[in-house]
Amino acid sequence: MNNNSNHLRISIFGLGYVGCVGIGCLASQGHTMIGVDRQQSKVDFINSGKATIIEKDIDGLMEQQYQAGRVSASTDSKKAVLESEVSFICVGTPSTSQGHLNLNAIYKVAEEIGAALKEKNAQHVVAVRSTVLPGTCEKVAAIIAEHSGKAEGIDFAVVSNPEFLREGSAIKDYRNPPFTLIGCQHDWAVETMRKVYAELDAPFLPVAVPLAEMMKYVCNSFHALKITFANEVGNICDTLGIDGRQLMEIFCKDTKLNISPAYLKPGFAYGGSCLPKDLKALRTIAHDNYLKSPVLHAIESSNEYQKDLALNKIMEAGKRKLGFIGLAFKAGTDDLRESPIVEVIEKLLGKGYEISIYDPHVHISQLTGANKEYIQSKIPYISRFITNDLDEVINASEVLVSVNVDATSREKLKAQGNTTQLIDLSGSL
Ligand SMILES: NC(=O)c1ccc[n+]([C@@H]2O[C@H](COP(=O)([O-])OP(=O)(O)OC[C@H]3O[C@@H](n4cnc5c(N)ncnc54)[C@H](O)[C@@H]3O)[C@@H](O)[C@H]2O)c1
CATH class of the missing domain: 3.40.50.720 (NAD(P)-binding Rossmann-like Domain)
Known part of the structure; x- marks a missing residue:
């Protein structure tokens, strides 16, 4: 039993990138971690103090936490659920050939957690860490309820807790998130999640479940938009003999209008004498120089x-x-x-x-x-x-x-x- 009341026993389903980093980082914050994966090889890695992924600083972290006795793994999902207070779902959510999300692994884990909860009397929190579209947590809760015979909100709670780490700097990102987003409608489960992240120095934001589910998609789409916008600007600058990198570096120094909350509130269309005119002018320079600028074009439509x-x-x-x-x-x-x-x-x-x-x-x-x-x-x-x-x-x-x-x-x-x-x-x- 942990001495610190904030230290919990946490099971993590899926020992890939998100799961492995989660195990190492949460263990280093004092929690006792039990990993679950259907692949025996990944379970064996964790049980010998090794990481399942290649990532900066992960090997030392896993070895250290293993030696401290805070990390283990199993293919037995029931044991993991019964021995923990919180279960994280970190399994993959690949695209189907039609571009939809394949949520089979998420639903399979939900069935397993539900079957285990049938035998558990204490409350349990299930945090969906995988990237899933709005509505998924509700479905996960329904599956768990069906397989456990227990009630969501009373016996267990499903929480959306999206992950914002980037491969290559995953541990640093994990420890320095922009915020901790908890999509949940039950206060007791929010308080449990507050304990999970008690050591993190980041705003803790309890929100509605679908908002939390949506956030990661909006963040990643915005990142993609930023990359393509910068590339189109770079292409136009190149043809005009302008240093596009220097231009964008200076562009980013404007934290009042450019890199700021300005213009990022959903509302009505833009207008006025400058935005429509200047956007047209930039697109036209691109066109005159035989360049395509699909992102700039799409803004007006x-x-x-x-x-x-x-x-x-x-x-x-x-x-x-x-x-x-x-x-x-x-x-x-x-x-x-x-x-x-x-x-x-x-x-x-x-x-x-x-x-x-x-x-x-x-x-x-x-x-x-x-x-x-x-x-x-x-x-x-x-x-x-x-x-x-x-x-x-x-x-x-x-x-x-x-x-x-x-x-x-x-x-x-x-x-x-x-x-x-x-x-x-x-x-x-
Ligand atoms: N990789 C990233 O940088 C990153 C960042 C943020 C969010 N995400 C999201 O997190 C989720 C996981 O991503 P990842 O990169 O860690 O995936 P991954 O493919 O590296 O790992 C998924 C793991 O889940 C295991 N698994 C699948 N079905 C299982 C089951 N039924 N029971 C137990 N284990 C099972 C697999 O064996 C695998 O080890 C995805 O939704 C992804 O979009 C990923």
Whole structure:
């Protein structure tokens, strides 16, 4: 029995990359580890103090933890579950030939854990460490419940706990994660996971299960996007004789807008006088130099799609009287150039919807230059639809669309409650 109340007995299913690193690192934090794999050779490696993978610093770590008596392995899943308080599932999730996830190994382990739990009286936490799509933990819980006859949330809990390590720096990454994400809806299981990671100096974030399941896919897709974006920029720089590496190094020094949370909140399409124009210019330089830039090209179509989605959402509400809060492309400005909602409103007017608009910063009579020209080319009679009275818009509308809102409008819209249907494009209500 461990002396430290934070030290647990943990079983790990799957002794590959994630499992082996997990065994070594968790043991070094004082937990007692028992590994399970269907391959006897991997079990034998662990039981002789050896790693099952080639990785920086793993050999010394496994030897040390084995000598300390904190590491063992078995092919007997029942024994492992009965001798532990937490089970990690770290088995592979390869792609099928059609590109779907093959979750057979995950479900097989869930059956085995369920069969073992039938004979266990204490609570047990099952943490899915493998990368799985939203909904998988729910299925794992159902399989365990079916095979154990026990209830999820009471006798056992299934937790999503994605792994963020990279091969080559796996131990360092394991010990320095950006955060520890725990997808779980049961407080007692969250507290058990807090003990598992008590030694890690990283934010501990309990969240909804599907959010945790989704996170790894979003992270890896973003990493792929970053690589391809940097490569396309590098290709264009190369043809122009510009040092692309130096450019991107300096680009990364901007931690205010470039490498920062700026522009990373789901909401409505981008617009304005700069982003659409400058993106087009960069794509055109690529094209003029016989280069393909598929990522840069896809940005605009994705942005157009966001406008289409907004239009469909508004029309699907099935009401004719629509009120828009915000018209400019950005809150606190009167800049209507390429404002995405202008295009949406233009289409709705063409379909005969009754529209009223409130934007405290847009005074049509005071617009000048390109700003005035833009709105006149899109909606010549725009002043007919705009009012500077928010209540007038609220009272005249069956559906309110929040595009960009100031603090006062936000409070008023929130106070609307269920009285008027609200479509929040801004994502800020
Ligand atoms: N490798 C990485 O860098 C990394 C990083 C983060 C997340 N992940 C994810 O973690 C998961 C595991 O990845 P990995 O690279 O460690 O896989 P891996 O293929 O190296 O290891 C999986 C292990 O599971 C074992 N296994 C399969 N079915 C089993 C069963 N029924 N019972 C017991 N053991 C079983 C296999 O024998 C193998 O040893 C995957 O979902 C992967 O996407 C991997």
